[in-house]
Amino acid sequence: MREEFLVFGSPHIEQAEIDEVVDTLRSGWIGTGPKVRRFEDAFRLYKGCGHALAVSSCTAALHLAMIVVGVQEGDEVILPTLTWTATANAVIKAGGRPVFADCQRESMNVDPRDIERKLSPRTKAIIPVHFAGRSCDMDAIGEIAAERNISIVEDCAHAIETEYHGKKAGMMGALGCFSFYATKNVITGEGGMLVTEDGSYAEKSRLLAMQGLSQGAWNRFSSKGNPRAQVISCGYKYNMTDIQASLGIHQLARVETNALTRKRIWEMYDDGFKGLPVFTPSPEEPDTRHARHLYTLLLDIDRLSITRDRFVNSMKEKNIGVGIHYIPLHLHPFYQGRYGYKRGDFPVAEWISERTASVPFSSKLTDRDVADVLEAATDVLSRSARKTNRKARAVFSRAGSQSRRKD
Numbered sequence: 161m162r163e164e165f166l167v168f169g170s171p172h173i174e175q176a177e178i179d180e181v182v183d184t185l186r187s188g189w190i191g192t193g194p195k196v197r198r199f200e201d202a203f204r205l206y207k208g209c210g211h212a213l214a215v216s217s218c219t220a221a222l223h224l225a226m227i228v229v230g231v232q233e234g235d236e237v238i239l240p241t242l243t244w245t246a247t248a249n250a251v252i253k254a255g256g257r258p259v260f261a262d263c264q265r266e267s268m269n270v271d272p273r274d275i276e277r278k279l280s281p282r283t284k285a286i287i288p289v290h291f292a293g294r295s296c297d298m299d300a301i302g303e304i305a306a307e308r309n310i311s312i313v314e315d316c317a318h319a320i321e322t323e324y325h326g327k328k329a330g331m332m333g334a335l336g337c338f339s340f341y342a343t344k345n346v347i348t349g350e351g352g353m354l355v356t357e358d359g360s361y362a363e364k365s366r367l368l369a370m371q372g373l374s375q376g377a378w379n380r381f382s383s384k385g386n387p388r389a390q391v392i393s394c395g396y397k398y399n400m401t402d403i404q405a406s407l408g409i410h411q412l413a414r415v416e417t418n419a420l421t422r423k424r425i426w427e428m429y430d431d432g433f434k435g436l437p438v439f440t441p442s443p444e445e446p447d448t449r450h451a452r453h454l455y456t457l458l459l460d461i462d463r464l465s466i467t468r469d470r471f472v473n474s475m476k477e478k479n480i481g482v483g484i485h486y487i488p489l490h491l492h493p494f495y496q497g498r499y500g501y502k503r504g505d506f507p508v509a510e511w512i513s514e515r516t517a518s519v520p521f522s523s524k525l526t527d528r529d530v531a532d533v534l535e536a537a538t539d540v541l542s543r544s545a546r547k548t549n550r551k552a553r554a555v556f557s558r559a560g561s562q563s564r565r566k567d
């Protein structure tokens with residue numbers, strides 16, 4: 161058994177980030193300033209988009225996006241139930257009502273047919289979440305939105321490198337929201353980015369992210385700045401700092417190199433989990449790019465004597481951290497209490513939720529780490545596999561070696 165606990169999403173930080181942070185600390189300016197601007201420019205170039213605004217989190221980006229597309233009291237916004245709470249809370253904080261939709265089993269992404277079923281005259285926006293880094297079916301979602309003049313705001317928390325039919329994630333709707341949280345493919349500790357092609361959305365978001373002030377702090381306090389600023393609207397304190405951007409600049413510069421490492425580890429997992437009672441992630445769809453943010457197994461619990469939670473605990477006992485993505489939002493007390501959701505409302509998300517387990521995944525993992533994960537999982541899963549006759553075992557072994565797409 162490994163001696164040190166392996167966290168499921170360990171940040172991959174190198175000397176360049178450390179040197180840049182130290183340089184910032186020594187520079188005399190650690191707030192929002194020239195390094196944030198550098199990071200925004202680099203992200204804008206990476207995406208090839210018109211505007212990029214660095215903010216304190218993806219949650220902040222989603223909240224700003226909801227405000228600038230005009231979500232107001234009584235408006236509805238459709239989003240998958242299988243997501244992180246931030247996606248729904250951004251809607252609520254803007255005054256809207258989150259309306260959940262079920263997902264597809266193979267892609268684990270929101271099902272466009274269920275989005276259609278959830279439309280109403282009050283639907284103002286749709287938030288597709290590119291789960292684990294796999295693009296949603298943006299052709300179908302785009303068609304639904306365009307016919308009814310509904311805004312699309314992409315939740316790209318998992319999707320920095322994601323592409324779909326020649327388009328980059330974040331650029332297939334009105335605005336795209338990215339996360340640089342500690343476990344993401346690019347990290348700044350906490351942080352996010354809002355991208356858009358629309359100049360007025362960008363301007364309004366920039367103003368709201370900095371207390372609604374006519375000028376940010378760097379423009380007020382730098383040698384060329386003017387300390388007088390006017391409050392133009394009641395905004396938020398959502399700005400990113402130069403300390404965070406110092407990490408982001410170098411993280412983004414290595415995102416493509418890290419993607420190669422992620423692909424290699426992904427393939428090691430695909431190979432290593434073959435024959436075990438699990439379903440591995442579906443292959444990349446043609447003409448798309450998967451960001452490979454999470455390696456999410458679905459346990460074949462019908463062939464196991466343990467639950468998903470027992471699997472997670474057994475892995476932990478072996479010093480391997482495992483994430484759960486996600487307990488669907490409609491199963492949480494808050495959304496049930498406020499909106500009346502209940503178990504049974506979204507059968508596919510519930511099916512996934514009972515089986516989902518994300519094993520450690522990061523470009524920082526060594527071959528030894530990957531081997532430790534596979535060794536621990538093989539031990540737990542094979543000891544918990546239900547006894548089957550020879551014929552059933554053959555079927556089981558074929559199913560276990562298949563991805564969910566073929567299931």
Ligand SMILES: Cc1ncc(COP(=O)(O)O)c(C=O)c1O
Binds near residue numbers: 289
């Ligand atoms: C799908 C999804 N959306 C939004 C967020 C919020 O990101 P942040 O923590 O940067 O606010 C997360 C964070 O993990 C996420 O996974």
